[in-house]
Structures are given as C-alpha cells and as structure tokens.
Amino acid sequence: MEHHQALIDHISKRVSLNEDEIQEFVSCFKITKVKKRQFIIQPDFVAKYRNYVIQGAFRAYVVADEGEEHTIQFVVEDWWISDYSSFIYQQPASMFVIALEDSIVLQIDYESEQKLKASNHKFETFFRIMAERSFAGIQKRLISNLTKTAEERFTEFEQNYPKIANRVPQYALASFLGMTTQYMSKLRNTRVHK
16 A cells, blocks of 8 residues: 555645545556566557556657657656557557666556546546646647757756756757757756856
8 A cells, every 4th residue: 555655645635535535546556566678658559557656767758760769758756657649549659668767656547547537526637637737748848849949948957857857868868858968968067067
C-alpha cells in the first residue's frame, strides 16, 4: 500500500474522495518495476497503460525518418506518462517511452480507466482535470517554442524543472529544447564562467 500512498495524495489534492472511493480507485492500478533503458511504450504497439511515476524518470521521444530523435516529454515522480493518442484511441503508438533510471510505476489499463470514469463522476472529474492541465502545458510549450529563443527556453526549463534538468541526458534535454547538444553545452559553460 505504501506505493499507492503517493497516488492517493496526488488524487486527493484534486478531488475529494471518501475511503471506499480511494480503495476503488487505487485497486485499478498495478505496481510495475521498470529497469533503466527498458521501454514501456514502443511504436506500432498500442499503449496499454496510463503510467503514474512513483519513483524514477522517463523520456518520451519520436524518431524522424532520417533517424533523428525528438524528445516530447520527461517525467519524474508524481507525474503521468503514456502515448496519449495511442492510449485514448487504442491505436498503435508513435512514441517510444524509455526509463532513464530504475523506476516504479502504477499502471491503469484503458478498460479499467473507462469503468472508473463511468462509475463515479469524481473519477471522471479527476481525469478531466489531468487532461486540461496536460493540454495547457502542451500549449504553453508550443507558444514558448514559437516565441522564445533557445537560450530563454533553456533558462525557463532550468528554473521550472531543476530536478529534471539534472537527471536527464544532455542530448535528450537539448532535443527537447530544440537545440544541438553543442549549443546547450556552450550555454551551460557560459553560466558557469559568469
């Protein structure tokens, strides 16, 4: 139950549940240990689960036709990850999701999530709040990519997500921020010598 406590705290901040509702909610999740460099989602396979990170770090990315990797998302503890297009529509995924560290996740499958949402409007509300926040985050990132310089995006990321910035590979962070690894190294070195 200790692994479930983080999830209970997470959902309780967003919706008010009684003890029975909490039990019903967490009983739909299974604990999965994931080794560093293990994939939990791969292209051409349906994303079976929505994953809540208890411990560890993950990177979601796509590979372009020419083989270049583009990082879509990083997540650490108390965050969710999936290929949402694949999960929601139950169609083959287009992203890779890989563990950057030995990790522990709580996973809910598509059918269980649908049953939860149908059984109680509070669960429906919780998943809606998550979807809204996710959409707002994606929109913010899109606007940032269109209106800010690479240096501004780098500074913003370091300020907003210091825990992530120090835990992810430099090449992956560079690709997330839309710059080369060399340019990001230059930015970091400039900081150090200021």
